[in-house]
Amino acid sequence: MEKFEINGGKKLSGKIEVSGAKNAVLPIMAASILTKGKSIIHNVPGLEDVFTMIKILKYLGAGVKFENKTLEIDPSGINKFVAPYEFVKTMRASISLLGPLIAKFKRAEFSLPGGCVIGSRPIDLHIKGLQKLGADIKINDGYIIANANDGLKGNYIFLGGNFGSSVLATCNVMCAAVLAEGETAIEFAASEPEVVDLADYLSGMGAKIYGTGSSFLRIEGVKKLDGIEWTIIPDRIETGTFVLAGAITGGEIVIEKCQPYHLGAFWEKISASGITYDVGKDYIRVNGRPSWKALDVVTLPYPGFPTDLQAQMMAFLSLADGVSIVTEKIFPERFIHVLELNRLGTNIIRDGATAIIRGVKNLHGAKVMASDLRASAALVIAGLAAEGKTEISRIYHLRRGYEDFEKKLKNIGVEIKTLEE
């Protein structure tokens, strides 16, 4: 297995280009099977999760080519509606194929996705939404067995759960509803930019979806969809990760090919910390400073503060002036990064779904272990500011969601090496 070795404590400066959004491309790849026509998808990041989704699509019978950030998916040969455990266990986001498979075959057999380090990942809302559209769904021996022999029919669906909206449940229900008979209304839909990108892709294929970007979607079912050419939106979580990487070192970095307006509450918090930045149409310049204020941060569904930037923000706040409080309202267990960050000298204590971060004067390099995609990014951010050498093992977690991460970090002046563990 590989590890990063980072020599931290330096001000960063330079430019990076953000890649396409992981959480947009995965549901769009799943939705591409809804038609017999080919889809050509541009700005696709070379991530482990994308390669996993390619494997699953090929297993189902699709033809897939991926080069120079462009995916060509030919779903005409798809002849399977089973998603086996071997695939689903490696990537929970494969659940975004459930809705498209039921819409396409009127049936699906799908391994139940496991939990993960950020908490239990129920799929009750996915199942409720698909049942409301007429799918008969049973759980047998760890598999979701879905049948919709009479086809799917439009319905009113309240899709909110105890933690608010669900991104992939909204994606699944939307993909099933676009080919259902009649009209569907989804109340309490997720409105993340990635969900909007999927809705826009489906509309481009001929779907009739109204209200995208809001929590109330109206969908008129159509008979068929056509394959189209599409370009994935920039990855807002990668963007926020690099903003914090620049800010924690007091440096000035320019983040290009991004979409600044997809980061709602994140900018509110960055401004409140005293960090200044210039925003352009597709770039951000972060003007680092030697100190910043402590903050209270609560993660919420979009446009609230993104849970996928919670760990990275925690690393940044570990060096703030004062005491910060971070409350995780989406995944209350999402604190696996706390103990590893404390190995680097942070002073963080967890109390349930809340963490208290007492700002310290400096961090010091240490050996730490990556455990989850965004927790690993937090360790990198802390390592950039820590005096001396930080070794981060199990960096395969990072490759799931950050394309060319080492190269991009070097572009902004980070002394980093990838070594065999």
Ligand code: EPZ
């Ligand atoms: C998506 O996961 C993202 N993954 C996650 O990013 C992200 O953290 C999450 O949305 C929240 O923004 C992809 O898009 C591939 P949810 P998803 O359903 O859709 C509860 C990353 O690092 N819930 O929006 O699985 C759930 O437990 C990953 O890139 C139910 O109760 O998340 C959570 O508390 C990590 N029942 C809340 O809803 C359900 O049926 C939001 O989860 C489904 C979800």
